[in-house]
Amino acid sequence: MKIAKPIASLIESFQRLPGIGPKSAQRLTYYLLHVPQSDLDAFSESLSRLKKDTVLCSICRNVNEKDPCEICSDKARDAATILVVEQPLDILAFEKTGKYKGIYHVLHGSISPLENIGPDELYIEDLIRRAKGKKGGIKEIIIATNPTMEGEATAMYLGKKLKEANSKIKITRLGMGIPTGADLEYADETTLIQAIQGRREL
Numbered sequence: 001m002k003i004a005k006p007i008a009s010l011i012e013s014f015q016r017l018p019g020i021g022p023k024s025a026q027r028l029t030y031y032l033l034h035v036p037q038s039d040l041d042a043f044s045e046s047l048s049r050l051k052k053d054t055v056l057c058s059i060c061r062n063v064n065e066k067d068p069c070e071i072c073s074d075k076a077r078d079a080a081t082i083l084v085v086e087q088p089l090d091i092l093a094f095e096k097t098g099k100y101k102g103i104y105h106v107l108h109g110s111i112s113p114l115e116n117i118g119p120d121e122l123y124i125e126d127l128i129r130r131a132k133g134k135k136g137g138i139k140e141i142i143i144a145t146n147p148t149m150e151g152e153a154t155a156m157y158l159g160k161k162l163k164e165a166n167s168k169i170k171i172t173r174l175g176m177g178i179p180t181g182a183d184l185e186y187a188d189e190t191t192l193i194q195a196i197q198g199r200r201e202l
Helices: 005-015 022-032 037-052 088-097 124-132 149-165 189-197
Strands: 078-085 102-106 140-143 170-173
Touching (some): 005 022, 078 124
Parallel strands (some): 140 170
């Protein structure tokens, strides 16, 4: 049986998303056929505005509606401490703990030679510039890349480059508590708090 073009097209679109296989794509598509048109229109509008109404913060590279983002603009935050994460989702995880009061830097990935992702594909140079910036402004940079092979390689690279850029800044790595191979976005709040408190100097 030939599938109607609009259905086949949506199935293909869903399959392009990470973690969505052919069967999941089909289930999602046929589920949406039973959703009221008004809900579909709202969903479509949200998708269409996703990139149009968001920007990358020119300071930390987080995704936000304004530049600088709300965290970088917040005078109550500790601007002397930067926590470096791989993805914007990781910021949400740390913010949920309510314990971290510093600012962030988002790399948008990790160094992965197998996927042809080198330092130049990430927002590392922006971080180096921040480290070289205002004299005495930044006291500590916490490297919070995921405890995977790629995350560890990125942390080692960052540690070396940041020390070369500014030897006076304290460079630390998240403490144990995050299982090796895990993604920070899935870690619970207690584990993340322990990881920040137990950070070690690189």
